[in-house]
Amino acid sequence: MKKAIWAIWKHRGDDHQDCLDWCASKQGKPVKNVLPKFVVDAIKPVFEALTKDDLLKKCLHGGSQNPNESFHHLIWERCPKTVFVGRRRLELGVFDAVLVFNGGESERLKVLKNLNINPGHHAIKFAFGVDTNRIKRSVYGGDLDHIASRRNKSASVAPDDNNYCAGGF
Numbered sequence: 746m747k748k749a750i751w752a753i754w755k756h757r758g759d760d761h762q763d764c765l766d767w768c769a770s771k772q773g774k775p776v777k778n779v780l781p782k783f784v785v786d787a788i789k790p791v792f793e794a795l796t797k798d799d800l801l802k803k804c805l806h807g808g809s810q811n812p813n814e815s816f817h818h819l820i821w822e823r824c825p826k827t828v829f830v831g832r833r834r835l836e837l838g839v840f841d842a843v844l845v846f847n848g849g850e851s852e853r854l855k856v857l858k859n860l861n862i863n864p865g866h867h868a869i870k871f872a873f874g875v876d877t878n879r880i881k882r883s884v885y886g887g888d889l890d891h892i893a894s895r896r897n898k899s900a901s902v903a904p905d906d907n908n909y910c911a912g913g914f
Contacts (some may be wrong), residue, residue, distance in 0.1 A: 849876040
């Protein structure tokens with residue numbers, strides 16, 4: 746991963762020795778969007794930070810989304826960014842997102858019971874079904890064999906659009 750990060754930095758500085766097939770220079774084409782040396786030098790500390798071992802260790806588990814992004818997704822499901830919501834709805838949306846993020850859909854059933862509302866059979870079945878599926882997906886998604894197969898699939902699929910690649914913009 747370190748080598749790939751530095752390859753991006755070198756690519757932007759017009760050094761293509763570490764570039765792979767995605768680089769236009771490897772295909773005999775001119776390279777676009779080369780940054781001036783002073784810009785490449787200015788962004789070098791960012792690349793040094795990205796290649797530190799303690800940061801890269803966080804990528805070893807093979808996860809695809811950090812917890813903050815997952816939590817934010819739950820909030821935006823309840824209160825989309827494209828629609829104005831008042832403070833009360835936003836607060837309720839965040840409370841519900843926290844509840845589901847920490848305990849799953851079945852936690853809502855406990856809230857209903859505390860409000861003296863008895864959830865029906867279908868509501869209970871649905872909540873536990875969603876939680877069970879989420880747990881299965883997380884276990885399956887973290888399985889080392891599954892991670893390896895995902896990586897092999899993504900490495901073997903070449904996009905048809907030449908603009909859909911690193912440095913293709």
